[in-house]
Amino acid sequence: MPPTISTINPTQGPTTGGTTVTLTGTGMTGSTAVRFGSTNATSFTINSATQITAVSPPRAAGAAALTVVHPTGNSNSLTYTYVVAQVPVVTGVAPSNGPTSGGTGVTLTGTGFTGATAVAFAGTPATSYTVNSATQITAVTPAGSAGAAGVSVTTPGGTSAPDAFFFYAAPPVLTGGGPAQGPATGGVVVTLTGSDLLNASAVRFGSTNAASFTVVSATQITATAPPGTGSSPITVITPGGTSNPVAFTYVAAPTVTALAPTTGPTSAGTVVSLTGTNLATASAVTFGGTAVSFTVASDTQITAIAPAGPPGPVAVSVTTAGGSGSGPAYTRVAAPGI
Known part of the structure; x- marks a missing residue:
């Protein structure tokens, strides 16, 4: 009983030949040839009684009846269409940059991508790629050197010109x-x-x-x-x-919870101990807005030299990496009159 063909995949390929076509059907064991029109396949493999893979021979553009030759008779035919192979063109790469370690998923746009057999970045094959349509391929970048890498697509029609680039960026x-x-x-x-x-x-x-x-x-x-x-x-x-x-x-912002002493003369020189929290990074201490010399004793204590000034209370402030904080007032007391 002659074999039958139910489907072929793909159903078209370039006039240059070389496309691997999968034929599914019945009764294929013992087949002696696969023909594209009147021309035998370049090669074929009988995978099972229901499947043959055949490589298309070169042929002029147009429809060709694909048949299986068998000692019991030839199969029915399905149409395989030869098309003029188009040299692919890459017009866009998105995203256009990524790390030198590779692994960036990119989308290539252009024309003539059908049947692509390779995608490369500066000559290095993509880690993987998928032909989504004649105008789009998604690919994963391989590792590369810092700088611009020309992106190319190869199909039976040829290899695209180096008109699109992916930029490998060195790690910061x-x-x-x-x-x-x-x-x-x-x-x-x-x-x-x-x-x-x-x-x-x-x-x-x-x-x-x-x-x-x-x-x-x-x-x-x-x-x-x-x-x-x-x-x-x-x-x-x-x-x-x-x-x-x-x-x-x-x-954390500093706090000043206590002064000792809390009073002093209007003249400069009184050593005042400031107690609080988060004082270790102190960069300034002021009495009434006047900066004074100081020593950080610990995260909870600073000693400062009170400046001269008129009688009365003044605010004492400490500035640290965490901000500024004020505490109890320091009061200058005038000397008693004679």
């Missing part, structure tokens, strides 16, 4: 950041230095995005800290990946 590196501390309320501007910082898409303090940031150059970014608590290492994200972290710590 941070070498420093300052200040390394700031208030829990955020708002401090941190200057980050490093390399390959261009096209940064985010700056993060821990897992929180910066309130804002500016890419000054390939080696510098300024970022405004968001509110936060505790240790929050800073990282920068670019098309090249995520940088190494640099240290940043949120500091």
